Amino acid sequence: MVLYEYVTQEQLAGFDKYKYSAKDTNPLSVYVMHPFWNSVVKVLPTWLAPNLITFTGFMFLVLNFIMLAFFDFDFTASSAGHEHVPSWVWVAAGIFNFLAYTLDGVDGKQARRTNSSTPLGELFDHGLDSWACIFFVATVYSIFGRGESGVNVVTLYYILWVVLFSFILSHWEKYNTGVLFLPWGYDISQVTISLVFFFTAVVGVETWYRPVLWNLLYRDFFTFMIIACSFTVTLPMSLYNFLKAHRSNTLKHSSLYESFLPFLSPVLLFVLSTTWVVFSPSNILELQPRIFYLMVGTAFANVTCKLIVCQMSNTRCQPLSWLLLLPMTAVVLAAVTGVFTNETLLLYLWTAAVILTHVHYGVSVVQQLSKHFNIFAFSLKKPSSD
Numbered sequence: 001m002v003l004y005e006y007v008t009q010e011q012l013a014g015f016d017k018y019k020y021s022a023k024d025t026n027p028l029s030v031y032v033m034h035p036f037w038n039s040v041v042k043v044l045p046t047w048l049a050p051n052l053i054t055f056t057g058f059m060f061l062v063l064n065f066i067m068l069a070f071f072d073f074d075f076t077a078s079s080a081g082h083e084h085v086p087s088w089v090w091v092a093a094g095i096f097n098f099l100a101y102t103l104d105g106v107d108g109k110q111a112r113r114t115n116s117s118t119p120l121g122e123l124f125d126h127g128l129d130s131w132a133c134i135f136f137v138a139t140v141y142s143i144f145g146r147g148e149s150g151v152n153v154v155t156l157y158y159i160l161w162v163v164l165f166s167f168i169l170s171h172w173e174k175y176n177t178g179v180l181f182l183p184w185g186y187d188i189s190q191v192t193i194s195l196v197f198f199f200t201a202v203v204g205v206e207t208w209y210r211p212v213l214w215n216l217l218y219r220d221f222f223t224f225m226i227i228a229c230s231f232t233v234t235l236p237m238s239l240y241n242f243l244k245a246h247r248s249n250t251l252k253h254s255s256l257y258e259s260f261l262p263f264l265s266p267v268l269l270f271v272l273s274t275t276w277v278v279f280s281p282s283n284i285l286e287l288q289p290r291i292f293y294l295m296v297g298t299a300f301a302n303v304t305c306k307l308i309v310c311q312m313s314n315t316r317c318q319p320l321s322w323l324l325l326l327p328m329t330a331v332v333l334a335a336v337t338g339v340f341t342n343e344t345l346l347l348y349l350w351t352a353a354v355i356l357t358h359v360h361y362g363v364s365v366v367q368q369l370s371k372h373f374n375i376f377a378f379s380l381k382k383p384s385s386d
Contacts, residue, residue, distance in 0.1 A: 003364040007309060012372050014313030018119045022180040029187045037105040041113060050111035051124050052378045057103030058128040060096040061135040067092065072142045073290060078205040079147025087201040093139060094197030101190040104129070116380055119312055120369040123305075124377070126171070127362060130304040133167050134160070134297020138290060140193055143200055144219045146289070149209040151219045153289040157277060159226055160293055161270060164300045166230045169238040171304065172262050175311040176252055177245040181237065185229045252314070262310075265303045265321045269296070272325065272332050279336040282343045295351040299324060302358040309365070324357060 007015075024030060044053070071077060071085045078084060107125060111117040137160050144150040151159070166185065174180040200207070208218045242259075245251045253259045273296050277285050285292050303321050310317040331350045334340040370377045 003360060003367060005368055006361055006364050007313075007368050007372075008315070011309060011313035011315050012368075014315050015119045015369065015372070017314070018312050020117070020122060021174075021178060022182055024182040026182065026184040026187050028184075028191065029182070033105060033187055037102065037109055040102060041106045041109040044106070044110055046114055047380060048110065049376070049378050049380050050107045050114070050116060050121050053103050053107040053110055054121070054125050054128060055378070057100040057107070058132060060100040060103070061132050061139075064093050064096045064100075064139045065135040068139050068142045069290060072145070075141055075146045075150075075153070075289060078143060078145030078208070079150060080206075080209065082147075084205050085142065087204075090197045090201035094194045094201070097139075097190070097197060098194040100132075101194070114380060116375075118369075118373055118375060120366065120373060120375070120377065123308060123312060123369070124366060126308050127301070127305045127365075130167060130308070131298065131301035131358070133163055133300070134293055136189075136193065137163055137297075138293050140196070143196060143205065144208055144222065145205075149217055149219060151223065153285050154277065155223065156289070157285060157293070157296075159223060160296065162227055162230050164297070165266065166234045168262070168266055168300075168304050168307070169234055171308055171311055173238050173241050175262055175307065175317065176242055176259050177250065178252055179241075181241055183234055183237075185234060258316070261319055262307045262317045264319050265306075265325060266300065268320065268325055269299055269303060269328070272328050273299075276332045276335055280343060281336070281338055284335070284343045284347055288344055288347055291347055291351050295347065295354055298351070298354045298358050299328065302354070302361060305358075305361065305365070324354070327353075 024034075067089060068085070071089055076082050104125070107121070108117075111121050137156070141151065141156055146153050146156075166183065170180060170183055211217055212221050242251075251259065253261075273292075277292075302324055306321060307317055309315075328350070331346065335343050335346055340346045366377050374383055376383060
């Protein structure tokens with residue numbers, strides 16, 4: 001039984017014709033990680049479903065988020081004068097992060113090894129990746145925190161958006177070119193994040209208080225690297241691949257309007273969330289940064305998943321995600337105008353609604369595609385034909 005049929009018949013027909021096409025040119029990935037993943041996948045039992053591997057890896061990231069939320073809910077634990085996160089937590093975070101990264105690398109190999117590759121597997125993988133962005137950013141933020149030597153919550157909010165737009169760029173490329181160009185920054189960032197967690201466990205968060213060079217703090221270096229990578233590597237490469245396809249007349253969409261349509265909903269989401277941040281009567285981002293980031297990251301994942309469905313089914317991207325953005329507009333207006341006086345309660349209620357909406361969408365799409373391809377999402381057994 002399918003909860004709700006979000007995927008149209010036209011999109012289902014498009015999924016039937018779908019062929020995976022991706023390019024990975026990152027030396028770290030090609031020469032180090034892929035050989036490692038090839039070794040790991042040989043250890044896995046052949047009855048293990050690839051989607052179960054994908055979901056397990058994602059849950060390691062969720063576990064990291066929950067664990068750091070318990071010890072550092074408001075991102076102050078790494079500040080001077082506060083009780084710091086125990087060293088064992090950083091060790092666990094490093095292990096869980098690397099396990100998540102490894103499982104994300106072997107799920108596709110397991111699918112090819114067991115001859116169980118389907119469009120559902122790719123959609124499930126990339127859909128969870130879009131939601132994982134917020135868990136990566138929030139967990140790493142706990143290393144530096146929001147203290148004097150840390151990162152301001154507003155600055156981190158904009159850094160989060162840089163990460164989110166960097167992610168959607170890859171799928172915008174594929175929407176237009178038909179090829180997924182895997183970003184170099186992903187593999188480098190995952191290995192670095194795991195090492196930083198382990199390093200923090202050994203030397204303590206006090207190490208990050210000291211300048212890297214002259215008066216340049218680690219937090220400044222951290223911020224600079226994320227922004228520089230996005231604007232000097234990710235964005236230029238995406239535009240280059242787009243223009244290359246345009247010059248060779250291989251773009252899947254003829255007009256600039258159609259080509260850039262996938263950015264409309266994410267931009268509107270950015271405008272709405274930023275309006276709430278800037279005009280919040282109670283300065284909601286200072287009060288509840290973790291929950292606000294979670295709300296934004298989950299809403300972004302929902303919008304991105306709909307783009308991935310259109311991109312994989314070769315159908316037109318819908319201009320606006322009305323079911324999410326229309327009620328969010330009402331929520332933001334109620335917050336900034338003071339109609340709903342308890343902003344914290346409003347944020348918690350809206351975050352819960354966004355999470356439930358996204359989970360409902362994800363479960364429904366997985367059920368619908370499983371039924372369409374006559375497969376089980378988390379098992380390699382075939383459904384009975386009865």
